[in-house]
Amino acid sequence: MKFPLSIFTKKPSPTEKPDFSNMWGEPETIRWVNNEIPYCIIDNYYTPEELKLIWEELDFLCYDSRKKHLDYLTQKEKLKPPSETGSASVGEGSHERILKNNSALNLDGVYADRDVSNILQINQRVIKEFHETLAPESPNWFFKNGHKTIHLDVTLLSYYEDGGYYEPHVDSAVYTIFSWFHKEPKRYTGGDLVLTDIGDTIEARNNRVVIIPSFAYHEVLPIVMEDEYVGTKQGRWCMAQFLGIPFM
Ligand SMILES: [Fe+2]
Numbered sequence: 469m470k471f472p473l474s475i476f477t478k479k480p481s482p483t484e485k486p487d488f489s490n491m492w493g494e495p496e497t498i499r500w501v502n503n504e505i506p507y508c509i510i511d512n513y514y515t516p517e518e519l520k521l522i523w524e525e526l527d528f529l530c531y532d533s534r535k536k537h538l539d540y541l542t543q544k545e546k547l548k549p550p551s552e553t554g555s556a557s558v559g560e561g562s563h564e565r566i567l568k569n570n571s572a573l574n575l576d577g578v579y580a581d582r583d584v585s586n587i588l589q590i591n592q593r594v595i596k597e598f599h600e601t602l603a604p605e606s607p608n609w610f611f612k613n614g615h616k617t618i619h620l621d622v623t624l625l626s627y628y629e630d631g632g633y634y635e636p637h638v639d640s641a642v643y644t645i646f647s648w649f650h651k652e653p654k655r656y657t658g659g660d661l662v663l664t665d666i667g668d669t670i671e672a673r674n675n676r677v678v679i680i681p682s683f684a685y686h687e688v689l690p691i692v693m694e695d696e697y698v699g700t701k702q703g704r705w706c707m708a709q710f711l712g713i714p715f716m
Contacts, residue, residue, distance in 0.1 A: 556637035
């Protein structure tokens with residue numbers, strides 16, 4: 469995807485990291501994998517209060533009340549098809565083929581003011597922590613040093629239903645931060661992230677954050693849902709934050 473050049477990372481919020489002592493007992497865990505392609509996995513990242521606010525917005529963006537109650541409005545989904553969300557593709561012209569099957573929204577295109585969005589406020593915490601602690605304390609040179617070039621972020625929110633996938637591709641950024649969410653209990657299988665070149669598979673867990681170099685080929689394995697859950701919005705949510713430099 470291409471960056472809208474007018475969107476720049478705001479100064480990090482002065483808010484301190486929330487107190488995790490009230491979590492359900494599952495502490496945040498950070499794991500770095502310092503392989504040929506380095507990456508970071510953080511489990512139980514968002515606090516219950518953050519998750520509550522995030523889900524309020526996900527439910528709003530996903531549930532289209534107009535379809536059920538207001539016949540006179542056009543029946544449009546809020547989430548967009550791949551052709552409208554800057555999807556990776558292969559081939560050109562009539563041979564072009566989009567590599568993903570999901571629905572998505574470029575949140576920075578939806579909200580001119582980030583303060584209106586729960587998600588766009590909450591997701592600045594991971595960027596702040598990325599700069600202040602995660603990257604500087606990384607065992608990997610690329611993360612330890614490269615984060616200093618980052619002054620821009622955009623957020624793409626994606627939802628994968630039964631049959632959803634994303635074939636191997638790279639993102640047009642320096643780092644990609646994924647945050648994954650789903651309703652509990654989990655009603656789908658598949659949806660794991662694979663780092664294509666090294667074959668590492670990262671399970672799609674709820675409340676898991678994964679940070680990868682954007683230009684590492686990655687893919688999302690196909691989602692499979694039992695018939696009774698298809699269309700009930702119990703699939704896989706992915707919030708992708710693309711971190712880059714202003715002149716990209
Ligand atoms: Fe991607």
